[in-house]
Amino acid sequence: MKEFIPRGTRFVNLPSRFPIRGDGFLHGARIAYETFGQPNTRRDNVVLILTGLSADAHAASQPNDPSPGWWEAMVGPGKPIDTDRWYVICINSLGSCKGSTGPASIDPGTGDPYRLTFPELAIDDIADAAAHTVRALGVKRLACVIGTSMGGMTALALLTRHPELARTHISISAAVHALPFAIAVRSLQREAIISDPQWNDGRYDETTYPRRGMITARKLGMMTYRSAQEWDTRFGRNRIAEGQRTDQKHFDLQFDVEGYLESHAQRFVHNFDPNSYLYLSRCIDHFDLATSCGTTTEVALAAMQLEKALVIGVKTDILFPLHQQRRIAEGLGGANTDVQFLPLESPQGHDAFLVDIDSFGPPIAKFLSADW
Incomplete structure (x- = not known):
């Protein structure tokens, strides 16, 4: 925490x-x-x-x-x-x-x-x-x-x-x-966090941190914060240069848009508390x-x-x-x-x-x- x-x-x-x-x-x-x-x-x-x-x-x-x-x-x-x-x-x-x-x-x-x-x-x-x-x-x-x-x-x-x-x-x-679409996206974000074993019912710390869940949640968020029109114009189908790819072998990040989401999520993941993310995203859903x-x-x-x-x-x-x-x-x-x-x-x-x-x-x- x-x-x-x-x-x-x-x-x-x-x-x-x-x-x-x-x-x-x-x-x-x-x-x-x-x-x-x-x-x-x-x-x-x-x-x-x-x-x-x-x-x-x-x-x-x-x-x-x-x-x-x-x-x-x-x-x-x-x-x-x-x-x-x-x-x-x-x-x-x-x-x-x-x-x-x-x-x-x-x-x-x-x-x-x-x-x-x-x-x-x-x-x-x-x-x-x-x-x-x-x-x-x-x-x-x-x-x-x-x-x-x-x-x-x-x-x-x-x-x-x-x-x-x-x-x-x-x-x-x-x-x-x-609206239902926004609620659905935030539901998936929360699911990504709480499904990470490191979340541990909210009892994580600096050494056991739900990093993967937070990265996935942030990527889902970024997909809704920007538009498909911007993705098309900014990235197209351009691919990441061979020397800049990760070492995940067959399923590494290959497209520029994937690299953008990954780098943005990596910057965010250790700068926001996962439980706060859960609480605030839920209160947005509940507001009427x-x-x-x-x-x-x-x-x-x-x-x-x-x-x-x-x-x-x-x-x-x-x-x-x-x-x-x-x-x-x-x-x-x-x-x-x-x-x-x-x-x-x-x-x-x-x-x-x-x-x-x-x-x-x-x-x-x-x-x-x-x-x-």
């Missing part, structure tokens, strides 16, 4: 008895966050970023950690999320292994890692923890909440459970619930905005107290297809929210917001630069 905490991470303690929707309370829990830019005197220039499943709070370089962040091209001075104007808070999700309390953290009641004794987690819990963090930092109302992928689900939960907390919202490649709010999706979206919203998706996204983002936009427009729905042509699929900054950057910058 291991946590992977960026060096610039700071922490907010959650209440001593933090309620978990599905299963009791967490004691002595914390949320990891980083900040970028400076708050103004009125503290009304605060933007909150809620992340996808595997991201940490290090969205961009900052004085306490000058290493590039996962959204380096998007966050910073003069960038689309301009830290010369905005004070940006990025939060690591509750249940993660990047500083926030999760299965890899120490249970203060036992002195041992939680492992599978960590309570079953819901997106609502992640949203409540984020809302507490924002208020603990002295922010009464956010200028904007930006949610990407799973973070977009978290943002919707936050906006329904804490409707007074934000003025505007940018929803990126999100959904009001997961309508069920969470005890009403219909349309009523839940229309009840959000937003001034304006930007909803972005890409046509090549097979994980959270474009029609799911359209539904968010239409639902938000059912109230008095000024909503812009932007379907993009990007070939990179679900992860396009991480790499296709030329497509995502300008509309985000325009939305945030408007005089509200």
